[in-house]
Structures are given as C-alpha cells and as structure tokens.
Amino acid sequence: MSTILSFIAIQNGKPTRSSFEGLSRARHLAAQHGHTLAAVVLAPDASAFTDEIARYGAQTIYTVSDPIFAQHMNAPVVRALEAVIAQVQPALVVFPSSEGVKDVLGALAVRTHAAVLPDVASFDLADGGVEATRPVMASKFYARVRAEGEPVLVSVRSGSYEATESPADATVEALPFSFDESSLKQTLREVVGAATGGIDxxxxxxxxxxxxxxxxxxxxxxxxxxxxxxxxxxxxxxxxxxxxxxxxxxxxxxxxxxxxxxxxxxxxxxxxxxxxxxxxxxxxxxxxxxxxxxxxxxxxxxxxxxxxxxxxxxxxxxxxxxxxxxx
Ligand SMILES: Cc1cc2nc3c(=O)[nH]c(=O)nc-3n(C[C@H](O)[C@H](O)[C@H](O)COP(=O)(O)OP(=O)(O)OC[C@H]3O[C@@H](n4cnc5c(N)ncnc54)[C@H](O)[C@@H]3O)c2cc1C
The missing domain is CATH 3.40.50.1220 (TPP-binding domain)
Structure with missing residues (x-):
C-alpha cells in the first residue's frame, strides 16, 4: 500500500476549490487501488485549514506552518514539499494547476527525482504507472501521456473533477520547518491585485x-x-x-x-x-x-x-x- 498525497493551495486566506477537486480525485483513486490518502498544506498557520481538508477525506494531513508562506515564494515551498515527500514517500502527488504550482513543479521534480505530468485534464493509475490526458497545441489536441516510477507529480486543471466531500477522522501531523530568508535569491516587492471584481x-x-x-x-x-x-x-x-x-x-x-x-x-x-x-x-x-x-x-x-x-x-x-x- 502506498500513499497518494494531495497539495492544498491557499489563496486569499483559504484553500482553493481546485485543490479540493484534486483531493477528491485522489480520494477516489486511493479507495479504488487500496492506497492511503494524505494532504499537505503550507501556510502561516496551516492548522487553521485541517477541519476543512478533513471534510474531503484526507486520512493524514501534514501541516507546515511558517510566516514565509504568507505570499507565494518558490524556494520555501519547494524546500517544504521536498521534505514532506521525503518523509511520506508517496507514489503520487496531486497538485492544482495554479500559477504558483507551475512555478515550483519543475524544481520539485528535479529535487525529488520525480516524473511530472503537468496541467492534465484527467489522470488514472494504470499498470504501475500514472496515465493522463493533457491538452496540447492550444487545446486543439489532447495527448495521452504516461509516467513511471515514484513519485509522480501531477498538476490538474481546475474544473477537471468535482470537489466532493467525504468526511474522515484525519490525523494531523505538524512538521517542523525553518527557512533562512537571507538565502532567498528572489524578493517579493508587490502583489498587484487583479481587476476581476475580487473574484479570482x-x-x-x-x-x-x-x-x-x-x-x-x-x-x-x-x-x-x-x-x-x-x-x-x-x-x-x-x-x-x-x-x-x-x-x-x-x-x-x-x-x-x-x-x-x-x-x-x-x-x-x-x-x-x-x-x-x-x-x-x-x-x-x-x-x-x-x-x-x-x-x-x-x-x-x-x-x-x-x-x-x-x-x-x-x-x-x-x-x-x-x-x-x-x-
Ligand atoms: C500568438 C497569439 C496569441 C494569442 N493569444 C490570445 C489569447 O490568449 N486570448 C485571446 O482572446 N486572443 C488571443 N489572440 C488573439 C486572437 O487571435 C483574436 O484576435 C482575439 O481573440 C479576437 O478577440 P475578439 O473575439 O474579442 O475580437 P473579434 O475577433 O474582432 O470578434 C468580435 C466579435 O464580436 C461580435 N460582435 C460585434 N459587435 C457585437 C455586438 N454588438 N453584440 C454581439 N456581438 C458583437 C462580432 O460578430 C465578432 O464575432 C492571440 C493571437 C496570437 C497570434
């Protein structure tokens, strides 16, 4: 039995709907293939989100709390996820295909020796690997792709699956984390708000x-x-x-x-x-x-x-x- 780990992205102070879509799909696959289901959340106070995440069926929720996660910065996110993956040893890690995830997926794959299937519209476990479809050439075609080995990192387009609740008695594990801010090669100067009436x-x-x-x-x-x-x-x-x-x-x-x-x-x-x-x-x-x-x-x-x-x-x-x- 292996673990499927689902990354819960926090945006504007709450988990994104597409994170729960990914978690719901992961729960379905875990039940179908006899795997355990875990979730990971990074935030200044990640424990604030565990009740909501448990409603979507995660059996274990790994929380990493640090003020540095108040805004998306690649280096600490990669560092934290690398540590969680090393500890949990998941077969598959499911991400929402957000801008922040796009930023970190490549670096995380290199550091964890993982195969990546980015921006997929559907994915499944098949014959010891992960199979997915992803739109290519401006969505004119869909490509069927397959990844082998462990872990496989999959990022899923929002709207590809329904977010469905299935409450579980989750175990919450708070993981230690420290990050030396002076090592950052990038600094966040300003976040310019999108003019979409407050709705992302x-x-x-x-x-x-x-x-x-x-x-x-x-x-x-x-x-x-x-x-x-x-x-x-x-x-x-x-x-x-x-x-x-x-x-x-x-x-x-x-x-x-x-x-x-x-x-x-x-x-x-x-x-x-x-x-x-x-x-x-x-x-x-x-x-x-x-x-x-x-x-x-x-x-x-x-x-x-x-x-x-x-x-x-x-x-x-x-x-x-x-x-x-x-x-
Ligand atoms: C490399 C590249 C990348 C591009 N990337 C993008 C991209 O990311 N996103 C994007 O959108 N475009 C992109 N484009 C541009 C794209 O090709 C089109 O030019 C653009 O999408 C056209 O925008 P439009 O439909 O608003 O305008 P138009 O093509 O001019 O269409 C306007 C429509 O409005 C209708 N209309 C006019 N008056 C009314 C009215 N009163 N009531 C109802 N309907 C009316 C017309 O019948 C017409 O169908 C890209 C182009 C290139 C070359």
Whole structure:
C-alpha cells in the first residue's frame, strides 16, 4: 500500500476549490487501488485549514506552518514539499494547476527525482504507472501521456473533477520547518491585485468574458452588471485587453489565463482558437454574438445570435427577477 498525497493551495486566506477537486480525485483513486490518502498544506498557520481538508477525506494531513508562506515564494515551498515527500514517500502527488504550482513543479521534480505530468485534464493509475490526458497545441489536441516510477507529480486543471466531500477522522501531523530568508535569491516587492471584481478568474464558478463586440463604456457597464448579478469574475479577449478596455490580468486564452468554470458567458467574442484554448473546458458555454457564423458557436452549449446591447439588459433584468423570487 502506498500513499497518494494531495497539495492544498491557499489563496486569499483559504484553500482553493481546485485543490479540493484534486483531493477528491485522489480520494477516489486511493479507495479504488487500496492506497492511503494524505494532504499537505503550507501556510502561516496551516492548522487553521485541517477541519476543512478533513471534510474531503484526507486520512493524514501534514501541516507546515511558517510566516514565509504568507505570499507565494518558490524556494520555501519547494524546500517544504521536498521534505514532506521525503518523509511520506508517496507514489503520487496531486497538485492544482495554479500559477504558483507551475512555478515550483519543475524544481520539485528535479529535487525529488520525480516524473511530472503537468496541467492534465484527467489522470488514472494504470499498470504501475500514472496515465493522463493533457491538452496540447492550444487545446486543439489532447495527448495521452504516461509516467513511471515514484513519485509522480501531477498538476490538474481546475474544473477537471468535482470537489466532493467525504468526511474522515484525519490525523494531523505538524512538521517542523525553518527557512533562512537571507538565502532567498528572489524578493517579493508587490502583489498587484487583479481587476476581476475580487473574484479570482482561474477559480471562479462563473465567468463573463468580454470581446471586441463590447465597444464602449456602456458595454463595459453591462458586462459588469451581469457579472455582479451572477457573482461572476470578468474575463476578456486579447482584442479588448490590447485596446485598453480590460486589464491584462483578465485575458483568457493561449497567452492569458485558462479557466474552466461551471458557466462561461462569451459576450461579443468571435471564438478565435487562441481564446478558445483558455475556456473550452468550461462546463456550460453561452455565446452572445451578432454573427451566426462566429466560431464561438461551435464550442457553445447555448448560443444567442443578437446584439449584446439588446440581449444583456434583458438577461440582467430576468436574472434580477429570478433572484428576487428565489430570495
Ligand atoms: C500568438 C497569439 C496569441 C494569442 N493569444 C490570445 C489569447 O490568449 N486570448 C485571446 O482572446 N486572443 C488571443 N489572440 C488573439 C486572437 O487571435 C483574436 O484576435 C482575439 O481573440 C479576437 O478577440 P475578439 O473575439 O474579442 O475580437 P473579434 O475577433 O474582432 O470578434 C468580435 C466579435 O464580436 C461580435 N460582435 C460585434 N459587435 C457585437 C455586438 N454588438 N453584440 C454581439 N456581438 C458583437 C462580432 O460578430 C465578432 O464575432 C492571440 C493571437 C496570437 C497570434
């Protein structure tokens, strides 16, 4: 029997939803293959998260508490995870595919002599190895990949699995950690907040994405109003980032962020391949576009052929009514 270890990323003071998606998948595999399930969390006070992590079925939770984890810094994260992996000797380590994880995965693989399967859309244990599918070439194709040996490090795209609770009586093990800050070769000067209405785009359940069809302030206002009604994060195509209407942090696509929310609403977006690469894994895709032949309709679950300046006010009004009835 081996251990599957799941890394719980902390963002804005709480575990990310995609961490629990990874942990839920790990729990399923551990039960199926007779492995034990463990989780690891790094934070200034990592013990604050153990109750929540236990709800997702981790049998052992390793906590590493240190003020240095208040902001993401590669070196201490790699050092801490290396030590945890050396102690736990897991067969597989599951990560959410976050920006921070992307930063550390390579270094961690080198230091732990691990194989890495980054940014996968699905993964399984098969014939003594780990098999996964991962989108390649701007999500135009999926590659099936396989890694052998132990440990294997897998990072999983958000939205690939459901986060499902299955409470366990977890054992919590606090691991000692010290880090000499003067050894840091990198210093964090400032974290510039993303202008997505306080909701993190990569972790959002609902995303409203604006494209060049949004032509002016009135259009921006409609997008914001729809986002407010739905509690959504705002994304954008490169076209409206380049023309300065939306911040660079909102860009979705090949050279922007990858999102996979439950609901993606593309507003005045044509659906260029480079944009679709960043949103095609969304569960439900709604496209609003005046052009019935726009490529976005090829990936959309529901399409509305119409002018956003007419459609959005109607949609916002109906959603407000539905919310009032539900309240
Ligand atoms: C190397 C490279 C990397 C790139 N990376 C990215 C990336 O990461 N993300 C990205 O988004 N793009 C990226 N691009 C750019 C990409 O190719 C497209 O140019 C861009 O996505 C187009 O943005 P858009 O859909 O908003 O604009 P357009 O293609 O101009 O489409 C606007 C759409 O709005 C519709 N429309 C117009 N008026 C209205 C209205 N009133 N109501 C409703 N609909 C309306 C039109 O019918 C049209 O379909 C990249 C390009 C390259 C070459």
């Amino acid at each position: 785009l990569a972790d959002a359940r609902v995303v409203i994405s604006a494209g060049r069809g949004v032509k002016d302030e009135a259009g921006q206002h409609l997008v914001q109003e729809l986002a407010d009604v739905l509690g959504a994060a705002i994304g954008a195509s490169r076209a409206v980032v380049e023309n300065g209407m939306f911040p660079a942090t909102a860009q979705i696509g090949q050279t922007g962020k990858v999102v996979s929310p439950d609901l993606y609403i593309g507003v005045g977006i044509s659906g260029a391949i480079q944009h679709v690469a960043g949103m095609v894994n969304s569960r439900v895709i709604v496209a609003i576009n005046t052009n019935p032949d726009a490529p976005i309709f090829e990936v959309a679950t529901y399409g509305i052929v119409g002018d956003l300046y007419t459609v959005l006010p109607l949609l916002i009004e109906e959603l407000k009514k539905a919310k009032a009835v539900a309240a």
